[in-house]
Amino acid sequence: MNAHGAPARTARTATLTLRGVVDGAREIAPVAIFVIPFGIAFGAAAIEKGLPATLSVLMSALVFAGASQFAALDLWASPMPYLMLALTVFAVNARHILLGAALAPWLLHLPVAKRYAVLSVLSDPNWAQATRALQRGETDAGLILGSGLLMWVAWILATAVGAVLGANLGDLTRFGFDVLMISFFTAAVVGQWRGLPDLVPWIVAAAVALVGAWVLPFGWHVVAGALAGGITGALRHG
C-alpha cells in the first residue's frame, strides 16, 4: 500500500491485444456469472410488460445497461413517452460519462476505432476491474474489451432465458445476488486505497451521493457524488 497519496500510475501508452481480451474475459467471469440472475429477472419483467422475447433480447444486446432497461419498462406504454424515455436512460447512464473520462488518460493513446470499440462495452464491473488493472501498470485495453464482451454475452443470454421461462423461476435476486455488485464495488474501493489523503474526497463523495439519493431525480446522485469527490481531490492534490 502506497501511503501519502503517491501519484497514481497512469498509462502513457495503450495497446489492444487478443491476449488482453482473453485475460479480461477470464478475470471477469466470476462477476459475469452473477449478472445472470439480473438478466433473467429483466427478461421475465419485460415479458410481463408485454415486450416479446425477441425485443427484450434485442434491447439487452443494443443497450446493455441493466438499471436503465428496468427503468424503461416502467415507462413502456402506448403512446411511447420518447422524451421521458431518453431523459431517464440518460440520467441512469450518465455515470458512464465519468467512467469513460476517468479512463481517458489511458484510452486516448488508442486509435479512434479501437478506443470507441472498447468503450461500447463499458459497464460498472468491467470498469472497476480495468481501474484496478491500470493501477498495477497494465496498458492493454483488451482487458476492458474482453471483460465487457463476456458481460454482454451473459446479459443477452440471461435475458433470453428470463424471457422464455418468465416468472416461473421466481425472484433469483432473493439469494443475496442484489448485494453482489455493491460487494464487488466495495472490494474495488478498498483495493484502491492509497492512504489517508484519499479519505476526504471519499467522504465528500459518499455524503453528496447519500443526500442526492433522497433529493435528486433517480440516477443523478451517483453523478453528483462522483463530481463532488473528484473536485475535492483535484483541489487538495492538484
Add this chain to the structure above:
Amino acid sequence: MVDETTALLAIALMAAVTLLTRIGGVVIMSFVPITPRIEAFLRHLAMSVIVALVVPAAVKGGPTAMLAVATAGLVMVLTRSAVGAMLAGVACAALLRALPL
C-alpha cells in the same frame, strides 16, 4: 400494448443515448488537455463514482447490505481478492436472510 415499430424506435433511442454516455467521457477529454490537476480530478473521480454507487445502495439496503459491504471490505483488506470479497459479501447477506430474525 406497444406495437413493434414503436418498440424498435424506443430501443434504438435507448441504445443511442446509452452509447453517447459510454463514449462521451472520452470524447470530452479528447478536447481537454490532461494537466496534473485534471489528472488528479479524474483519479479521484474514478474512486468517487464507486463510493457514490456503494454508500447509498448499502444504506438503502439496510443492515443486511451494510454488513455485507463491511464483510466484503474486510475480506478485501485481508486477502486482496476482489472475487473472494464479492463472494464473502453475498454469503454474508444470504446467511443473514436465512436466519430467523
